[in-house]
Amino acid sequence: MGNWLVSTSSQRLPSMQNAFGRLLASQSTGEAILCSIFAAYYSPAVFFDIEPWKKLSKHFGLILLICYDICIFSHLFIALNRMCAICFPMSYDKCFNKSMTKLLIVISWVVPITVGLILYVYHDCDFVYDNNIWAFLFTQTPECKFISWNIDFYKDLSIVIVIAVVDIVTIIKVHLTNVQIRKAGLKGRDRRRKMEINFLKQAVLQGIVFVVELYTYFYLAWQYKNKWATWALTTVAWNIVHCSDSLIIIGFNAEFRKLVSSPFRTLFRIGTTTYKKRNSATADQSTVERRSTSHY
Template sequence: MMSVQLINSWITVGIMSFGLVTNILVWITARKLNSMRSSFGIITKNQAICNILMCLLFLIFVGPLQFTPLKLPYQASRFVGTVSMIIYEIAAQLNFFNSLNRFCAVYMIFYYDRIFSNFNTYCLRNFAIVVSVAMCVTFYEFFGCYLYFETEFWYFAYPEDEHCDSLTWYCDFVFNIGLVVSTMFLNLLAAYKAGKLHRIVSDTTGIRMSKDQKKREINFIRQSFFQGLSMSVALVFYRITTPMITDKILLCLDANLWAFMLAFEGGIILLSNQEMLMAVKKKRHGSLVDFIQTNHSMVYFRTDIVSIRTGNLDYVVSNHG
């Protein structure tokens, strides 16, 4: 019979290998698609990089430790724990910036290009990196609340004391759950507004929304919902349900869900973004370049900009990514 440790190691390697492949596909495809050269695409590519780094960290560090009886002292593993938390915090903030991007694209349409210029987008990315590094190093290294690898149960954990419980509750759980809730809320508002604008255009111009357009709106809402839901579920499971589980396999899966979630994001993006999924399929058949060239003018998720002039109502379709 296969040992519990070996089962957990295969689960970790399997999930992270899947995440590595899908997120590499997202990153490569996003770099080649002209429609992903916008601020939305910049954030998406950096999200994929964070996900790739998390997958590599678990494949290089956590997986081998689960395969072997080697037990590292927490002084050695805590640095890996801090790096993993920095990656996670950057990814969480990038998710929020992506939802803010979509929100501004439909609610602040005349200021969108200035707010989310490519330069400002790179500044936001750098801001997320600086904040994440400063926060994690200060709270977890400077204050001594190390995130170390628990070799008995094969997951990253904090020291069990009152100081760390209080610190991680506010700096980890409350902060990140606030980001997740805000991300979901902004995404749903953006999806609602986008659908409303599409209906206004259809009713006014007499052009009915096609089935493909409706499907893209559903995919957008689905992506927003599942990305936010996966993050919130992972946080809640790690904080609340982990202490209640005694089975080592379920405990390892539950406690590592916050990292596994980043691996699953590649699949969520591919399944939700039909343009990217079609590009991946075309690439498998050796015609990705032709697909990009012929589909450069295709409109997928577009924001309908309403420009009101004296006596006239002009509708301008603008591609905001």
């Protein structure tokens, strides 16, 4: 629910009317689809032991892998967005204008879908439900083992490392700038900078959560022979990561917190404000046109 809330409501909130908000909405959509599959397909199939549903697991497994890659690519672009906003503020509007942001969103969806179809469909490498440990696993063919470890795992690990490096560079820049501000005897410079730093904290925390999930799913889970432990460190950990992303977003953003506490009133107020702005813009345009006509 949290991811669907962020996905469908972020573009209605004033603080999210920017590249960061659009990238965040795209990421939350991928996470919402992933969590919905576990809620609407996985949970009933396992709890009620529905065998016909379990036989469809490779199709849902493919969607899960694609959605995960959408999330991790979105995280990368969000990290780059934060670095650009903090380290290169003068170039930010050029690098992350509306067209460029839309292009990045398209890339974050098209690349995972294309890679998923090539690796998992063309090469017949299925990500299926294993009833012995209640988790999704790659089929144990030689080709699939190579794809899952040497391509899938190292791809995700490489992206996570890049995200970590970008975040560290951004954090160092924030620290150096704060030192300069204190030396100059200036107070918190402006509201926009505080908002950018808040977005950075949010992005860094989300990145840390992703690193933990990658470690538990690919390594820690297989150090235990107890299937409850394996299930907790794979399926449960995977869901906690993607559910916690929305909680982090809501926790760091006052507008989302207000939306959660009073959804109908907040949406009505935002909708009314947007309607007034559009009417005002239309009225201004009409006035300009009338003046232009009368002039001629």
